[in-house]
Amino acid sequence: MSADSQLPPIPALEPGLVLDGFRLIERLHQGGMANLWSVVRVEPLAGEDFPLMMKVPRIKGGEDPATIVGFEVEQMLMPALKGRHVPRFVARGDWTRQAYIVMERIEGESLRPRLDEAPLPLDEVIQIGVQVANALQDLHRQHVVHLDIKPSNIMLRPKGEVVLVDFGLSRHDHLPDLLEEEFSLPMGTGPYMSPEQVQFVRKDPRSDLFALGVMLYHLATGERPFGQPNSVRGLRRRLYIDPVPPRAIKPDLPPWFQEVVLHCLEVSPERRYQSAAQLALDLQQPEGVVLTKRAERMHTSSSMKTLKRWFFALGAEPSIQASTTVQVERSPIIMAAVDTENATPALLEQLREVVRRIVQTEPGARLACVSVMKTARIGMDELTDKEGKSVHVKQLIALKHWARPISKALNLEDGRLTFHVLEAPDAASALIDFAAKNGADHIVMGARGASALRRYLGSVSAQVVTQSECSVTVVRESAGAS
Template sequence: MAAEARVLSGRYRVDEPIGHGGMASVFRGYDLTLGRPVAIKILDAELSRDNAFRTRFRLEAQAASRMSSPAIVRVYDAGEDTEVDDRGTAHPIPYIVMELVHGRLLKDIIAAGPVPLSDAVRYVDGILEALEYSHRAGVVHRDIKPGNVMVTGSGQVKVMDFGIARAVSDSSSTVAETTTILGTAAYFSPEQAKGDVVDARTDIYSAGIVLYELLTGRQPFRGDTPVAVAYQHVSEAPVPPSELVDTVPRALDAVVLQALAKDAFQRFPDAAAFREALDAAVGGKDPSRREVDTLAHALYGPDPRQAAETARALRQLSTDPTMKRTQAGPPAAWIWAGVAVLAVLLISVLVWVLTIHPTSIMPSDSRIVPTVAGMTYADASQALEDKDLVAKRVDTPSETVDDGEVIRTDPAAGISVDKESEVSVYVSTGPEMTTVPTLVGLSRAQAEQALSEAGLELGQVRREDEPDTEADIVVTATPDADEKVSKGSSVDLVIATGTVTVVDFTQQGYTLDAAQDALKELKLTVKVQDDPSCPANDPRAVKSQSAGPGEVPIHSEVVLVSCSGGADSGDDSGGGDTDSGGDTDSGGDTGDQ
């Protein structure tokens, strides 16, 4: 006998396991309330014991649930159930309810063998599409890797586990501890490896690692321990992909090298810029190997002051396919002139460094947009004002964010902007309201169309006998017509079956009169036939019926047959009209005449 399925919070049935990671197990499940299949991620017991982690985990899951993009696996719900062990002690079980996606993990696709160049670019473009959306919503993923990317049967890329990495990293004290939980340091950014503050450019770096792996079949940095890999992220330069796989266009080397820059300011500023460069590289002319080598040296060289010049050269290299050298090297005179100019520049820089105030090294007109999601507009405006930024309120409806709370900002949190820049603050006005249309009297198809036009969903549909209503016509709707409800709400319908239920009048002890009354209440046409072949009862009963028992079309005709013969059913003269033959007084008068 199969064990009874586990149900979380009285709503989510947990079925068979479909995956397991470093911090959770994933199960196929079913939402008993909404009647839909889901995926349920249940956190491991060790993480569940940490109260701070559970709080952070719930908040991050709530933030992720506010995102709705085709490139992101939807988070429907996050909750906490309890489990009682053999000693009677209750333990919390945090879980996430997600969209159930049918497809393959990107890590399994990579493990299966070389990935065609067109597919590699398409997969990364899908990842960047998800990041472009999430960064606008103020959510940094922090754990972009092939194990967190699904590819559906139709080729759609879907990124999952938004916000969960932040809950983990905020509850971990060291790189080694964090990487143990997340599974691998191969996709860490240098700032994550060093424990520095991260922003959207961290996801750009990790997406660059994924692109590198798709192009070459291996990660750029590998080591025996997570700490060893983290050290390489911080200090070592990657080998350009085309040096490992000669079929990789060198134009993609430039894209990968910029995405993997150690200095976050040298990377692509956002996912949209990464996508544009990736698209241009696929169709553009390849730079020479010398140009790529020069670029790599500049990008990963020891002098940090070359960052701005390197970024400029990189942008030019990746967007201008017409660049070419006209000679093997500069004339000797130019070399000495260059040395002289370089000496002057070095002396000038030295004087500048010795004379400036230490705090003026960093640009004073640059600000990082703070995270204000979940605040009131007043608090968000103050937080932006504290950063010398100007808030601009934009009211917008939201199904998931409470009225008056900030949904996101544009530019997104973590993005660097100029001082006094205007930041749009999107504030929830609560769910968008709509009016329930008049549905009673419409066919089911017409009702569904009316609900769709009103921005409502069809809820439960119950079929019910209604004597005066044709099949598939709406009898009642809940909520009622003209009622104000949230857009996206469900409306339940009761629809006529087009039939009524007729009982067996011959077996239920019905008299002929009672049977006729019952059929008339069902709005059926009743016809009575007398059967003189059997003796009449007192009161008369139903011998047979032409329809039923069971479902009968509305407004049908039902013929009831009742015995009308005399006591001697074999006397033909007694088989006439019961009323006339039974009137003895009338018969006597006739005889006297």
């Protein structure tokens, strides 16, 4: 007889029960798949200074087997997750006696109540989008695609930080995919499922970006882009039916926001944002969003175009997708810091060639060209030059002129090339802050020749190298260049 079979049976869960060293305090939620209990450790551990919650599956017989497997997935996956955007894992219980997961209890609310108040002010929708995109980027870097992003699975800490919860449908690149191995049905929540999930593909992080696009659409317009389908046939409609453009529902939404949302909702993952960081960049820097025909739409596609899409969707097979890890790695944000005002033509040319080579090796890369317009720390700034032209616009034009050969050589379309003129008194701090805020993976910048003053004060490039969290490549002017 095994040791497990000699353990006493677990009595009915109720307040006061001690289970594997955790005392149940009160039931927080009774759902169809699991009960949530607030718990405390009978013998507290040093450093465990956060509230605890126990998640227990509801097993009464007759459940959907996917529910049980999903709980197994969450038990297996949660210990591998780290960071501020996921609950801290504490313990798990064995199925032979009592399955459970003990984790950090997030004391804030989920985003679910905000749906009932939609449409929300645009500033709030953007803030939510940026926070969720940053959380997804952090999750995807840990080799995980969530596959059930929706408002009820997004918690907000008291200070507003986003935490992703409920990983029962998730997939980890380095762990067995139990759901894929045991089932052959689409898995997810109907309104938020991506087209590739409908086609049984479970390893593409861009599926989470589709779901975030659905959420942004709903929060901004008050309506769901694909309704609330409850059948596979209904789910497949998103393979060939366009959503009503957001501005057709709420005309005061800006074109750039419609561009961003419809970019998320493209049927093909290859036509969506290639990483959550790229999406967050556009939400935070709307002036850099490249407007395409998506921004102009006010109607869905014609009946003939829809019929054509339907015909091709009938036998459509999903393309072979890269793993979550590979997709994130091949979709970096490359930030080119360009001093168009002071750098020599030779240095600008050399910087352009280095940037071109780096972007060329990364097919899914996003190139953000950035320059800094120096402003005074105190007092009024001269916003126009001697000819009365805007200094900001002049610098933006110079930045676009510098990048034109790169764009032409690499055919950077669909928002893969953006331009940003930062106004700040300290160029180094402005570049470092932009890179951190927008998730840049690599900064490429020029460094002019040495001088006594620069050696004494420290160069902009030296500050960026020492203080940035990402990789930095400094390009120097070749010896003998004019």
